[in-house]
Amino acid sequence: MAAKSVWAAWAVAVLLLVVVTGQVMAQSPQGPLLGASGRGPVTQLPMPRFVSMKATEGNVRRGPSLSHRIDWVYRRKDLPLMIVAEHGHWRRVQDRDGQGGWVHYSLLSGVRTVLVEADEAPMLLKPADGTPENARAQRGVVARIDRCLPEWCRIRAGGHRGWVRKAHLWGVGPNEVID
Template identity: 35%
Template sequence: MKLRRIRPASLLPAALLAAFSLALASAVPAMAQDTDEVPYWASLTTDKANMRVGPGGSYQIVWVYQRKGLPLKVVRRLSGWRLVEDPDGTRGWLVSRFLSRERSAIVTGDDNVMMRARPDEGSQLLWQVEPGVTGWLGDCAQGWCRFAVGEREGPLREGWVPQDRLWGPGEP
């Protein structure tokens, strides 16, 4: 019986086919994760992100966000880009890797909001929070939301604030 030698060059098509199949199989789970229905809430994951007029790096930058945790409403998805709306109503495109599904909110209005120990107007006052402060959003019920201000890794100031003083809770 004559043994046939396999030459490395003859393995090339099979290796390419295997590599392509593996790449395709690993891409499917990544695409499957990108099935969130719009609109939905997101928060900024970085201290600096460029908002653009279109979904691509060649489009003009219209705004530079410099606030990690800023709540944003995602209104459209296109490949690795998201059309978002910020608390002021400005719309533009951000790279999706700068967004997280972790819920945040921003204090609205002209005066400080009172952060309380319980979801009750008569509850102990813990902190006064200025308009424009961003924080992490917890559960909301009966017009009150659990709200935490500070870095996730560090100490947080937590309490309850009236839901109508926040942009970010509720349905997007």
């Protein structure tokens, strides 16, 4: 009987430890900081979500403060990034390669941009295959989003505008619609 009591007390202690550890991890600056509804605890905006670099240069840190080490520097204005966590004035971001870290929110913009991933992405006059081509966007081009339908986005870059298949772009969700 005493063994069962010890076992029950041990099981309750482990359960409490798991619950407390889970709560601590949910609040950890190194882990994903999500509200219960998939929204950021600071901004209450959906997460993950796409943003872009407002600055021409931005330090990417190991943690959410100036005292954390700088791992590298983003040097491309308008580069699309995905916010995956929030902590105070800091946003944990990832680039198209899944690399990232913590960036101060003042370096980010809500202006939506995309990165062309196809070798050459035709920019069409209308969102339909077979329509005339306006231009071609090369791999690595950063373009601003004007509008997105379920399968197409109208983008602009280098003085050209056109509709590009979402499959050729990084920086917009697969079913995301932007007006």
